[in-house]
Amino acid sequence: MSFSSKGTVHRSTVTGRRGMIASAHPLASLAGVRMLMQGGNAFDAIIATAAALNVVEPYMSGLGGNGYMHFYHAASGTHQVIDYMGTTPAGAHLHLYDSDEKHTKGPLTPLVPGAPAGWLAALEKYGTMDPIDVFAPAIEYAELGFPLTVINALWINWDAPNLRKFPNSGQVYIQPGREAQAGDILIQKDLANTFRQIGRNGVDAFYRGDIADRIVSYMADNGGLITHEDLQGLQIHWQTPLHTDYRGFKIYAPEPPCQAVQFFETLNIMEGFDVGGLGHNSTANLHNFIEAAKLSTADRIAHTIGNPPPTAGLISKEFAAARRAQITDRAQVTAGERFNERRLAGEVEPGDPWHFMQTENTTHFEAVDAQGNAVAVTQSLGGLFGSSVVIPGTGLALNDFIRWMDREADSPNAIAPNKKPEMCMSP
Structure with missing residues (x-):
């Protein structure tokens, strides 16, 4: 394990032909x-x-x-x-x-x-x-x-x-x-x-x-x-993992209460923007990503502990398009990444993924x-x-x-007996 006081570390590239x-x-x-x-x-x-x-x-x-x-x-x-x-x-x-x-x-x-x-x-x-x-x-x-x-x-x-x-x-x-x-x-x-x-x-x-x-x-x-x-x-x-397609790549991750649905929704929202054309770390790209994350976070908090959660709707391209349409050039207010019973003026509201459901469907x-x-x-x-x-x-x-887990009784992720918590891990 290398550490450098100057912030630069030089290490040989690790390679392997029979495993890694x-x-x-x-x-x-x-x-x-x-x-x-x-x-x-x-x-x-x-x-x-x-x-x-x-x-x-x-x-x-x-x-x-x-x-x-x-x-x-x-x-x-x-x-x-x-x-x-x-x-x-x-x-x-x-x-x-x-x-x-x-x-x-x-x-x-x-x-x-x-x-x-x-x-x-x-x-x-x-x-x-x-x-x-x-x-x-x-x-x-x-x-x-x-x-x-x-x-x-x-x-x-x-x-x-x-x-x-x-x-x-x-x-x-x-x-x-x-x-x-x-x-x-x-x-x-x-x-x-x-x-x-x-x-x-x-x-x-x-x-x-x-x-x-x-x-x-x-x-x-x-x-x-x-x-x-x-x-x-x-x-x-x-489980058979969930999957989504993002610009030609197929991405797999666990189902709820794992938070992968939030990551998938964020990617699906971002897929509708010209990420490459807007430039790496440009103001426009960062703004779009932050706003997409606010929307997907609100949806994750509201829906992923449901029984059952509207998973197919949350990760659908159509739902992402509806959420993407709510992004403007102005930043929206967010209550954060955890359930909060106090509402803020102008706060991002969760969407309705049930409308987009299809029946066939920390190391x-x-x-x-x-x-x-x-x-x-x-x-x-x-x-x-x-x-x-x-x-x-x-x-x-x-x-x-x-x-x-939350101490607010109204939270979907509230502490209760024999309950599995919402979880951000998503390999």
């Missing part, structure tokens, strides 16, 4: 490459990368988090998505979140983690290697330790005040008496053992075994909500292999270190995705 891994940390990418070198495919490599990222970027994603995985299976020429976003616990009632602190950090904030189920489902369907072998690099990094980068140390120190609120969290990541520094060796033996249990015993080790017992025990003792019933009720969802990493299989993953703990809660004896940092 792209991730936010070189050790995680190396974990995926190791799977390819051992004869594995892109599906084996992507899970090895995911597991390694849990170790070397523990504040971003991991077993205690959630996400989406988008596959291209070369032999069949098909796209599929695994939605492994968990839901709120059955006890997650809105009145419990009566302060910002309860809503953003701590044991009230996690969704049921979906990552273990999603990763192992991908390996079972498309992988060629045993989970324990796929997890081997992550186990090695966690057990023997790895040197912190500048960025690792920065984020650990940034969240240190929150980590210290939960004694076990502080013991895992914080050096006594000083800040983390680049070059420090971070060892996570409990996390290594957790990966070893899941690799040997499968998904039930997490949702029904000793790991589940530890999660539930911590929650019960510390005012949390996740129960055995919540963990055992976790379900992943296989990202990627892997490709020599057979042409490709996998893209976006997954997260939510905020930095998620809830900042690390379950004792497991090394698991739990997510805080409930913070991305």
Whole structure:
């Protein structure tokens, strides 16, 4: 990982003839490459990368988090998505979140983690290697330790005040008496053992075994909500992804409550403008894009948590044309990217995608292999270190995705039991 005080970094171009891994940390990418070198495919490599990222970027994603995985299976020429976003616990009632602190950090904030189920489902369907072998690099990094980068140390120190609120969290990541520094060796033996249990015993080790017992025990003792019933009720969802065409390119992404419909609508609106002719980063292009994003954001807030949402209408070219017609040379007022019960004068109003329905109708990493299989993953703990809660004896940092839900009862994305939140991840 290169850093330059002058803002310029020179690195050789990374190339590969039989596969490629792209991730936010070189050790995680190396974990995926190791799977390819051992004869594995892109599906084996992507899970090895995911597991390694849990170790070397523990504040971003991991077993205690959630996400989406988008596959291209070369032999069949098909796209599929695994939605492994968990839901709120059955006890997650809105009145419990009566302060910002309860809503953003701590044991009230996690969704049921979906990552273990999603990763192992991908390996079972498309992988060629045993989970324990796929997890081997992550186990090695966690057990023997790895040197912190500048960025690792920065984020650990940034969240240190929150980590210290939960004694076990502080013991895992914080050096006594000083800040983390680049070059420090971070060892996570409990996390290594957790990966070893899941690799040997499968998904039930997490949702029904000793790991589940530890999660539930911590929650019960510390005012949390996740129960055995919540963990055992976790379900992943296989999807055929949505797609749209943009200037000759076919783009695929997950369906709602993922926010891909907003991105598709923005592209469909922009398709009606002469983007090339107006010039790169010209005032006109930027104005059109910003206004298109305001419109698609308003539509996403109003419609993507519907049951069912008007997905075909939201991503239709006709709906985009109707919304494009509302863009003038004047900027419109927007209420922002989250639900807001207070209305502003002249605020952008959501459109009516139902009229356009047709009846037939927060880490990202990627892997490709020599057979042409490709996998893209976006997954997260939510905020930095998620809830900042690390379950004792497991090394698991739990997510805080409930913070991305609203405390306004009228919001479609309001906190409620057994509910999946709207989610911006869109691989």
